Amino acid sequence: MERVLIKDLKDHIGEDVKVAGWVSAVRDHGKVAFIVPRDRTGTVQAVASADYNDTALPESQKLREQWVVEIVGEVKGRPEKMRKDELNGELELGIKEVKVLSEAAELPFDIETELNQDTYLDNLPLTLRRDRARRTFALQATILKAFRQTLNGNGFTEFQAPAIVGGDAEGGADVFKLEYFKDCTAYLASSPQLYKQMMTGVFERVFATTKVFRAEKSATTRHLSEYTSIDFEMAFINDHRDVMEMLTKVIKGIVSAVEAEHKETLNDFGVELPLVPNEIPFMKLSEAQEIIKSETGEDCTGEPDLEPSHEKFLCKYAKETLGSDFIFITHYPVNKRPFYTYEDEEDKGFTKSFDLLFRGVEIVSGGQRVHNYDELVQKIKDKGLKPEAFEFYLQAFKYGLPPHGGIGMGLERLTEKFLGIGNVREASLFPRDMNRIDTLLSK
Amino acid sequence: MERVLIKDLKDHIGEDVKVAGWVSAVRDHGKVAFIVPRDRTGTVQAVASADYNDTALPESQKLREQWVVEIVGEVKGRPEKMRKDELNGELELGIKEVKVLSEAAELPFDIETELNQDTYLDNLPLTLRRDRARRTFALQATILKAFRQTLNGNGFTEFQAPAIVGGDAEGGADVFKLEYFKDCTAYLASSPQLYKQMMTGVFERVFATTKVFRAEKSATTRHLSEYTSIDFEMAFINDHRDVMEMLTKVIKGIVSAVEAEHKETLNDFGVELPLVPNEIPFMKLSEAQEIIKSETGEDCTGEPDLEPSHEKFLCKYAKETLGSDFIFITHYPVNKRPFYTYEDEEDKGFTKSFDLLFRGVEIVSGGQRVHNYDELVQKIKDKGLKPEAFEFYLQAFKYGLPPHGGIGMGLERLTEKFLGIGNVREASLFPRDMNRIDTLLSK
Numbered sequence: 001m002e003r004v005l006i007k008d009l010k011d012h013i014g015e016d017v018k019v020a021g022w023v024s025a026v027r028d029h030g031k032v033a034f035i036v037p038r039d040r041t042g043t044v045q046a047v048a049s050a051d052y053n054d055t056a057l058p059e060s061q062k063l064r065e066q067w068v069v070e071i072v073g074e075v076k077g078r079p080e081k082m083r084k085d086e087l088n089g090e091l092e093l094g095i096k097e098v099k100v101l102s103e104a105a106e107l108p109f110d111i112e113t114e115l116n117q118d119t120y121l122d123n124l125p126l127t128l129r130r131d132r133a134r135r136t137f138a139l140q141a142t143i144l145k146a147f148r149q150t151l152n153g154n155g156f157t158e159f160q161a162p163a164i165v166g167g168d169a170e171g172g173a174d175v176f177k178l179e180y181f182k183d184c185t186a187y188l189a190s191s192p193q194l195y196k197q198m199m200t201g202v203f204e205r206v207f208a209t210t211k212v213f214r215a216e217k218s219a220t221t222r223h224l225s226e227y228t229s230i231d232f233e234m235a236f237i238n239d240h241r242d243v244m245e246m247l248t249k250v251i252k253g254i255v256s257a258v259e260a261e262h263k264e265t266l267n268d269f270g271v272e273l274p275l276v277p278n279e280i281p282f283m284k285l286s287e288a289q290e291i292i293k294s295e296t297g298e299d300c301t302g303e304p305d306l307e308p309s310h311e312k313f314l315c316k317y318a319k320e321t322l323g324s325d326f327i328f329i330t331h332y333p334v335n336k337r338p339f340y341t342y343e344d345e346e347d348k349g350f351t352k353s354f355d356l357l358f359r360g361v362e363i364v365s366g367g368q369r370v371h372n373y374d375e376l377v378q379k380i381k382d383k384g385l386k387p388e389a390f391e392f393y394l395q396a397f398k399y400g401l402p403p404h405g406g407i408g409m410g411l412e413r414l415t416e417k418f419l420g421i422g423n424v425r426e427a428s429l430f431p432r433d434m435n436r437i438d439t440l441l442s443k
Numbered sequence: 444m445e446r447v448l449i450k451d452l453k454d455h456i457g458e459d460v461k462v463a464g465w466v467s468a469v470r471d472h473g474k475v476a477f478i479v480p481r482d483r484t485g486t487v488q489a490v491a492s493a494d495y496n497d498t499a500l501p502e503s504q505k506l507r508e509q510w511v512v513e514i515v516g517e518v519k520g521r522p523e524k525m526r527k528d529e530l531n532g533e534l535e536l537g538i539k540e541v542k543v544l545s546e547a548a549e550l551p552f553d554i555e556t557e558l559n560q561d562t563y564l565d566n567l568p569l570t571l572r573r574d575r576a577r578r579t580f581a582l583q584a585t586i587l588k589a590f591r592q593t594l595n596g597n598g599f600t601e602f603q604a605p606a607i608v609g610g611d612a613e614g615g616a617d618v619f620k621l622e623y624f625k626d627c628t629a630y631l632a633s634s635p636q637l638y639k640q641m642m643t644g645v646f647e648r649v650f651a652t653t654k655v656f657r658a659e660k661s662a663t664t665r666h667l668s669e670y671t672s673i674d675f676e677m678a679f680i681n682d683h684r685d686v687m688e689m690l691t692k693v694i695k696g697i698v699s700a701v702e703a704e705h706k707e708t709l710n711d712f713g714v715e716l717p718l719v720p721n722e723i724p725f726m727k728l729s730e731a732q733e734i735i736k737s738e739t740g741e742d743c744t745g746e747p748d749l750e751p752s753h754e755k756f757l758c759k760y761a762k763e764t765l766g767s768d769f770i771f772i773t774h775y776p777v778n779k780r781p782f783y784t785y786e787d788e789e790d791k792g793f794t795k796s797f798d799l800l801f802r803g804v805e806i807v808s809g810g811q812r813v814h815n816y817d818e819l820v821q822k823i824k825d826k827g828l829k830p831e832a833f834e835f836y837l838q839a840f841k842y843g844l845p846p847h848g849g850i851g852m853g854l855e856r857l858t859e860k861f862l863g864i865g866n867v868r869e870a871s872l873f874p875r876d877m878n879r880i881d882t883l884l885s886k
Binding site: 105125140166180186395429430 | 446448463465482483484509510511544545546547548550566567568569571572576577580581583584587588591595598600601602603604605606607608609619620621622623624627629631638641642644645646647648653654656658660668669671679814815816834835836838839840841842843844845846854871872873875877880881882884
């Protein structure tokens with residue numbers, strides 16, 4: 001007998017079918033036992049009693065949570081008054097045969113209960129089966145799919161950015177070192193930035209979903225040792241606003257896909273679908289600082305960056321005043337941005353860069369990049385870096401690169417903010433930080 | 444004026460348009476100059492002469508290869524006898540204005556010429572612009588897209604497998620070590636295997652496209668320090684044949700997508716679209732060895748694995764005799780396969796595993812996995828490994844995992860074999876090996 005997916009049972013009322021999945025609940029009432037098998041598509045109530053089959057009852061009574069079973073049974077419509085407004089709420093499965101594919105040890109805790117974070121993380125192979133975790137990572141997969149779909153539809157080509165890099169050219173303190181064969185040291189990439197710029201010379205429009213690595217000695221709710229960076233870069237732009245426009249399309253694509261596929265998840269997490277107007281509001285950093293000053297009395301004008309509290313305020317302001325869960329802040333000062341950032345000719349000292357803020361934090365950083373070779377070499381020197389260390393990358397510019405720009409965002413942070421999870425560790429399947437790689441590290 | 448993509452020029456005959464791209468050729472005949480701009484969609488012949496515009500001619504004569512330009516011109520149909528059977532062969536662009544967006548230094552070599560490998564690799568930001576390289580990596584992007592599309596259409600969920608792992612549990616000699624914060628050592632993952640098995644407990648059917656790392660002290664045409672592993676794993680299978688069936692769907696999806704989007708590339712590379720029958724032929728290792736013996740006289744029966752020459756022979760045999768560019772070889776012996784491989788109850792000592800051979804080499808390894816906890820612990824011990832080292836992973840089995848199996852394949856090797864490139868380095872955008880990370884490593 002072919003297996004039927006649990007979500008499709010409604011098409012088989014009156015028939016005998018086989019379902020397969022994990023036992024997510026067992027309620028034994030003696031003469032009748034209720035078993036709730038779960039497969040990747042959902043759950044159904046299965047009933048074992050003498051009404052359906054004699055031998056199925058004792059077999060069903062042996063089952064325990066997380067046992068893996070095949071159940072053959074008859075799909076029966078429920079009486080009108082017994083129906084529930086949920087998947088398979090209108091039917092039940094009358095158990096005729098139970099086959100155990102795998103037993104499970106007794107669970108160390110109720111997996112659907114509130115767990116402290118270390119317990120959750122120590123037991124991921126089990127706790128990822130929680131409804132909350134499954135919903136989180138199903139949504140994360142949708143975000144990625146929608147990201148790629150929008151970009152593929154706009155002439156972008158995916159590329160594979162390297163994880164191992166030869167130098168720590170940007171001089172970041174937070175880079176992991178690697179023993180690379182005999183006598184060599186290599187590093188783990190902290191961003192695909194330089195490679196995606198080179199790739200605009202090949203395909204004009206490129207994107208990548210790449211693991212990147214940060215050796216940040218910080219165990220806050222925001223930091224991970226490795227995360228998935230989702231990036232795009234596009235050539236032949238007029239300025240950073242073309243990038244913001246493409247990013248708006250990407251965000252809209254993600255929000256639509258989440259709306260189509262994860263409405264129930266948003267409900268369960270008690271969060272709303274983000275508001276994305278046709279044009280996401282944008283303002284210069286200096287304008288944002290004026291608004292903060294006039295609205296809150298706090299004077300941060302002239303500061304080179306926003307404090308976390310300012311980002312929170314601006315998101316609240318954008319939502320209440322401008323009807324958007326997203327807001328672009330542009331024109332960060334040259335000295336706060338990396339060497340490749342394009343300076344605005346009409347606003348000297350400030351860059352054609354932006355951050356996209358969402359629900360209180362920056363989720364995207366982007367902007368136009370310097371494309372002129374001589375200017376880029378000078379910018380590298382201005383930051384106290386050595387052009388020789390960038391020789392490979394600089395070839396792209398030496399041999400003609402168009403005006404270009406792009407963005408990078410962290411998949412885990414975006415997922416976290418979408419669902420209001422509050423901790424990026426729960427938006428990373430197998431999070432690594434300074435204290436943990438799967439299990440806690442012993443020092 | 445809005446930019447028009449070069450592939451769309453045919454829709455603008457008689458109109459003035461703006462195109463943008465790289466100069467891929469300049470032919471200056473004095474009173475007339477031919478410029479061939481290239482954008483991501485193709486090339487067009489642009490003509491500067493007094494016929495079209497007086498000042499455009501001297502401006503055009505200044506252009507050099509790889510300069511980045513915007514050209515405004517009139518799209519003119521060519522006389523019947525001057526038409527060519529290629530993109531824009533029926534038209535030319537009469538140049539009215541030229542704007543240089545970026546100049547390029549004089550090229551060190553003709554980028555479309557045959558290059559030795561070190562020259563090619565030393566100059567990737569330039570040499571990736573070669574037609575051959577662009578075609579290779581555009582096809583690679585299509586392979587990935589088709590891989591994901593087939594699996595998404597069959598109920599699979601994408602997940603992010605970690606790159607940093609805590610232990611070298613499988614005891615491979617070829618694993619990269621990492622300084623992980625103070626006093627800790629971590630490793631780079633050589634496969635997402637253990638994680639994808641855990642994930643079948645969460646989503647049943649999962650896939651990942653993950654960077655994996657091998658510290659192989661080998662500089663052959665087959666080895667890379669990092670490559671993109673494309674993997675799927677599925678639960679509730681009957682045996683390895685369900686996995687082979689899904690893999691066949693994936694391969695068919697890839698071949699169809701390549702046929703739809705890259706026919707010209709196959710022509711240019713002088714290779715044919717692979718033959719994939721509805722059922723890819725399969726045979727046990729022992730049967731394959733009998734065929735090799737009877738067809739070639741070479742007796743390899745009883746050997747635990749195939750030699751490269753045998754793989755080549757079997758591919759030739761499958762193509763000529765069975766009408767397939769692919770062939771599955773199943774039932775490798777237990778001692779040649781990893782601990783998690785499922786032993787065939789009806790063929791003791793041999794496993795429900797398979798390799799998929801394509802054009803002379805193994806491109807996929809897969810099979811059914813052990814799902815029973817006690818049996819898995821025993822298999823770990825049998826291989827001389829320590830179950831304690833697998834404690835995190837083993838939780839998935841302790842708490843109930845269904846029969847499952849899956850595959851892993853290297854994106855670069857598949858790309859290479861599709862195009863008959865002959866060296867995996869040219870199927871990896873920025874290849875890393877023991878001698879090179881972008882530039883040659885100085886020892």
